[in-house]
Amino acid sequence: MTQELFTINNLWIMVATILVFIMHLGFAALEAGLTRAKNTVNILFKNTIIPAIGLLTYAFIGFNLMYPGEMFAGGFFGFGGLGLSLPEGWDTSAYSEGYTFFTDFIFQAMFAATAATIVSGAVAERIKLGPFIFFSILYVGICYPIAGMWKWGGGFLDTLSTPFYDFAGSTIVHSVGGWGAVIGAYLLGPRIGKYSNGKTNAIPGHNIPLAVFGVFLLWFGWFGFNGGSVLSADPGTVSLVFVTTALAGAAGAFGALLASYLKFKAYDITMVLNGILAGLVSITAGADLMSPTEAVIIGFIGGILVVFGVILFDNIKIDDPVGAISVHLICGIWGTLAVGIFGDLASGSQIVSQLIGIVSIGALCIAFSFILFFLLKKTTGIRVDEQEETEGLDINEHGMHAYPDFETKE
Amino acid sequence: MTQELFTINNLWIMVATILVFIMHLGFAALEAGLTRAKNTVNILFKNTIIPAIGLLTYAFIGFNLMYPGEMFAGGFFGFGGLGLSLPEGWDTSAYSEGYTFFTDFIFQAMFAATAATIVSGAVAERIKLGPFIFFSILYVGICYPIAGMWKWGGGFLDTLSTPFYDFAGSTIVHSVGGWGAVIGAYLLGPRIGKYSNGKTNAIPGHNIPLAVFGVFLLWFGWFGFNGGSVLSADPGTVSLVFVTTALAGAAGAFGALLASYLKFKAYDITMVLNGILAGLVSITAGADLMSPTEAVIIGFIGGILVVFGVILFDNIKIDDPVGAISVHLICGIWGTLAVGIFGDLASGSQIVSQLIGIVSIGALCIAFSFILFFLLKKTTGIRVDEQEETEGLDINEHGMHAYPDFETKE
């Protein structure tokens, strides 16, 4: 290939890397906006430190767990050694036609923290900071790259007779976060006052503009998340991915608007925001396979699902302050299945392979996060005490307020 | 042309697409910041749903209204059918030297919602949500693409003996929004308390940092809005456009600072912010034609005009909470005329053509938005009732507050 094409491809993946980077600000803003002012510093602290953890652990161990080269145990595990070692020809198309070694690493590294960021939203307002950081290091540094290796690193899901397909990570990124989220939220229990006398009490987010910033920044970054996953600047494929990503997000907004209006008779902005994310998560597994019309259908259904997901988890008293489980787990599963139903790969055997991927990665993540959270619960504890939760984590864990100049309620 | 150049061109238009996308967050932040806390959810709701409307309607009908291929009625109307159908060679330079079919669509689709977003600011804090969404769907889905077709789709403004010139849309995008804004604000009437006893009462925006975010994000996105309108990555033209766009915005800030300081003896940040936007709107029609010095002059005059525009509309009691009409309509007209006065095309006959474009698109937009808003006013009504306006639209239309944890005044 020409040096020119290699340079263009590499440039696009680098730009996509920056776009994925800013998604971490999107998560921070969304989660802070949808929770209470008394816990804002705590949430922002987590969402600031997690990307740093992601980058460092991915350099130290994650990249070589996810792309180990050789594998043991039949495609279930591999390890390429600690740290980053430059292969021959690392900055030429001999390494890859789409990017240099360092671009490859940094693009993947930006994704890594996402797994913990998603958990962060679901366990917000009641988890202890230290144990959560400990969890994040292991979940991001070990569990996520192993799950990723199973498909993207050439593991057993990639070598099924009909290979499992997950273009940019409905399962490999979003569900991995979603499983950790549901386990964490379950083991922690609901926030004080969320469920009482068989009723669900809304605990409104303290800053809706922040939540809107979060969702728009996530959508913005998603063009890099999905568009960069083409792994080249191929004009046809990347532009198709842009169209499906844009339309699925838009359709998700309308799906959630419709479902929430019919259900609650109100124009609920938080549902519309989660509907956009639902559409985006849903299209992620097959963003390069779908027609515009199929993208609209998949996103629209995702938007509906997220509303019923939120209701479902409240019914079973799993308290997820920001709706992360519905967005990332429910729609992650839906989007992964959609690859078997719509688009170029639709077939019965593809549906089976998609289910194998969903279940096997689900099993890994459930086991990993359950054991880890459970051990933490039995040792350090994972939940702040009642007084701290009531007063807010900001003043107790961080000794400061997010908005000290303003009068707040309570 | 080489595959390499095609790939580079396409990559730039895709990056520009993302930049235009984030302008919608800019509009949301600006409009929310410059209005009151009790209407924030409402404004954000509109500015979240409008981009979704823009993307979906543009896919369904708008793109084929704007670029119909064949035209009827002497260049006034054309229609290429519902939905998106892939032409032969859609992903090669046979379709266009600058982009694939999908890149073409998605870049244009990101612009479409802007027409309604501009209106949203001018009618803020008193319009009913349902009718506004209905208006937005038709204005974005039908009126905007027809106006665009007249020039960009090869319609009659493009085939004048001296063709009308509007590089990136001072008239086609900004004035289209501006005309809808002035009609909407006029038919709605001013907010309660804005004008009393012959006096104009300032109703200050509730969150200046939000407004600053909005303007910077708009400026950021404008590099894609104008830079992408080159429709290729041509180094000379795109870099010239970057320079004129940057300098016109900067000069607009100083024009507005000077005018507002002389007029009000205060350093008014909202005027400076609108001055930046004024400079940007003003350069948009001729961003590829002007020298750096001309860009400074055009932007500076735009910044002055926006201050007097705001005063003018208050004098005639058209209440525009965010100054959208002055920014997008007044400076849209100014920038369009400037193409006949400065730069490569300056000439008497160009001025005439620019006037023809301004007037004909103005007539279309006035007629379309007047009829639509008038019918809505006579049927569903377009204005919330007095109690709702006083209490705020957030609690009445959405059942929630934007900042529930904080003590607010009143």
Added chain:
Amino acid sequence: MTQELFTINNLWIMVATILVFIMHLGFAALEAGLTRAKNTVNILFKNTIIPAIGLLTYAFIGFNLMYPGEMFAGGFFGFGGLGLSLPEGWDTSAYSEGYTFFTDFIFQAMFAATAATIVSGAVAERIKLGPFIFFSILYVGICYPIAGMWKWGGGFLDTLSTPFYDFAGSTIVHSVGGWGAVIGAYLLGPRIGKYSNGKTNAIPGHNIPLAVFGVFLLWFGWFGFNGGSVLSADPGTVSLVFVTTALAGAAGAFGALLASYLKFKAYDITMVLNGILAGLVSITAGADLMSPTEAVIIGFIGGILVVFGVILFDNIKIDDPVGAISVHLICGIWGTLAVGIFGDLASGSQIVSQLIGIVSIGALCIAFSFILFFLLKKTTGIRVDEQEETEGLDINEHGMHAYPDFETKE
């Protein structure tokens, strides 16, 4: 070189330009977030007008001071004339292999305002607006480009037998700002109430989400700041720079977290935020020279230094509300020295050259800013009066509040 490679290179520098642009919003948000609500409009006003000043003065005089072509006085001074004049072949690779003349100008112009923006943070909450704007115009328009010329314009620091090395501006950009900041803060004196009875009183920032936005936007933009400083899209070098930039920021977060936890026994988010910036400033001088491991070490040390810098300046009663001096000056010096200690150029003679650069540019900036601030202090005065400082600059200098709908304390 091929037109394709030229177009790609130019495209990357243009994208990098946009990324550097948005850093100004980052500075605005960070400085506003870390100060009090009563001074927010004032801070945002400065941070909005400074980029406009930077762009206009750089077009008028700065670019031709920084890249004068010919030099007088042995590489200490040169001037290429007022305004921008297009050289022959300005839009071809004859001008430069990496960019057109206009791209060259606009990329550099975006950096220029940074010098004053850094000062703005250190002098916040007590400086008079008019004198500060006057200072900014001269510091950005004259002092910064002369300092830059000494190295990047081919001046005497570039022609040392072992040339001074500063890849993207640890000294040339960040220290230049940092020296102005320390002089300004010293001549102004501390804010009322900051130091009393030998004690340092924390004056907490009013909006932590704003500060987080600021730091993430700065990090986001830094990929363009450092990545664009490669001055081409060379896949190997740019991707290495991305990796070192990302890892140094992440390591800075941990360095500051560790140092502040050991020192204060609290998870201090403002220290972590400044730690990220510290890591980024520290890597900037040698981002293209370091291995990933070296980047982690350099960033980590930067993160530790920023914590002790903040303590140090409080001990000597130089009141820097946002920690700008520690971040930009201390870590700017550290990063510049690190080029002599780590990476491809490490050597004793390189350390000497680095010291020569640090000291000579320091001397220029100290002299320039001291004389300028001192003259302003003796004529117009530079500090608002006590009542204005207590009531806030917003209402006194701008006649408005940043958050008029909210109840504030005091």
